[in-house]
Amino acid sequence: MICIAIANQKGGVGKTTTAINLATGLAATGLRVLLVDLDPQGNASTGLGVNHADRSQSSYDLLVGNCALEDAVIATRVPKLDLVAATQDLSGAEIELIEYEQRTHRLERVLAEAPAGRWDICLIDCPPSLGLLTINAMVAAQSLLVPLQCEFFALEGLSQLLQTVDRIRGRFNPGLSIMGVALTMYDRRNRLTDQVADDVRACLGDLVFTTVIPRNVRLSEAPSHGVPALIYDFRCSGSEAYMRLARELIARLPRQEEAA
Template sequence: MVRIAIANQKGGVGKTTTAINMATALAATGWKVLLIDLDPQGNASTGLGLNQNDRVNSSYDLLVSDISLEECVTPTRVPGLDVVPATVDLSGAEVELVEFEERTHRLKKALDGADIDQWDICLIDCPPSLGLLTLNAMVAVESLLVPLQCEFFALEGLSQLLQTVERIRARFNRGLSVMGVVLTMYDRRNKLTEQVSDDVRACLGNVVFDTVIPRNVRLSEAPSHGLPALIYDHKCMGSEAYINLARELISRLPERKVAA
């Protein structure tokens, strides 16, 4: 099972929107997808139509209560897409995890001990911070997908994230890599957008995905209906962009994993 964390410590950059719609796009291509909502706000769970009553076991239980992955998984209305939902309990997990000896490896342990043959790929929606929840995700995965909003301050946040990746690689997960950076909230009418795009591509080169995610009203509307944008309006510009991004992501995976 391929494991990818969708992370950026800056909020409002489109992490959850990317997680929901990438998971849906991959499921639409025939992949069996598991999405783990690791954000205490639980927006990915809500965006997939899960009410609070549907979240019997959550990512909090997975990390803190030693409940198995299989017991925490909830099917969604999207065929081929399962989710480990988040609840408000997760907001206290960072404090509780401090008491555990292997507090940085709790999620990895849960994934390693599960029947992962049920899914082809696991996406993890991280909170907008670089705390223990995000650290658990980075230790558990092979690579990161980094949504980057096309604004000036986003570049500073990206630099901090890349430094964190280097520290985690040195101490906890030598195999961790940045699969790609995706530019979000892209507005071609805005000169700053083009400038940020040029600067990021000049700095990171091919690490930046060719596909960009435009500013799109339908992407913003979809979560209020409990649906991914690809189902809410599969013909909108945002949906088409995520379909293209999914194709590009698959092309970056090693052949053996794509074949699996």
């Protein structure tokens, strides 16, 4: 199973929207996908239509050892897409995990329990911070996908994230790579958007996905209906962009035998 952490310490960059719709797009291509919601806000879980009452076992329970992976997995209404939901209990996990041995490797150990062949790919939706939850995700993952909003402060935040990746490589996970940077909330009417996109591509080159995710009302509306935008309105510009991004990501995936 290939594990990809979707992370950016800056909030409001379209990280959870990317996690939901990219997972759906990957599932639509036939891949068996597991989405782990590691954000205490639980927006990925809500966006996939999982009510709080149905989250009896969550990613928090996995991290603190209260349950096994199989017990926390929820089948979503999207075929081939399973979810480990998040609850507000995760808010206190940063402090609680300090007392645990190998606290940075808790998620890695849990995902190692996944039955062989059950899922092809695991996406981890991280909180908007570089705390212990995000570190657990980066330690468990082989690759990192960074949603980056097309705005003035984007490169400054990206620099901090890349420094964190270097530290994770040096201390915990030397094999961690950057799968790519996805430009989000692109508004072609705004000249600054084009300038930021050009600056990011000049800085990171081929690491930046060709596909850009536009600002799109349908992407914002879909979570309130408890479905991904790809189901809410498959033909909207946002959904079409996420399908293109899913195909780009698949082309960058390592072969299964390399990822094993």
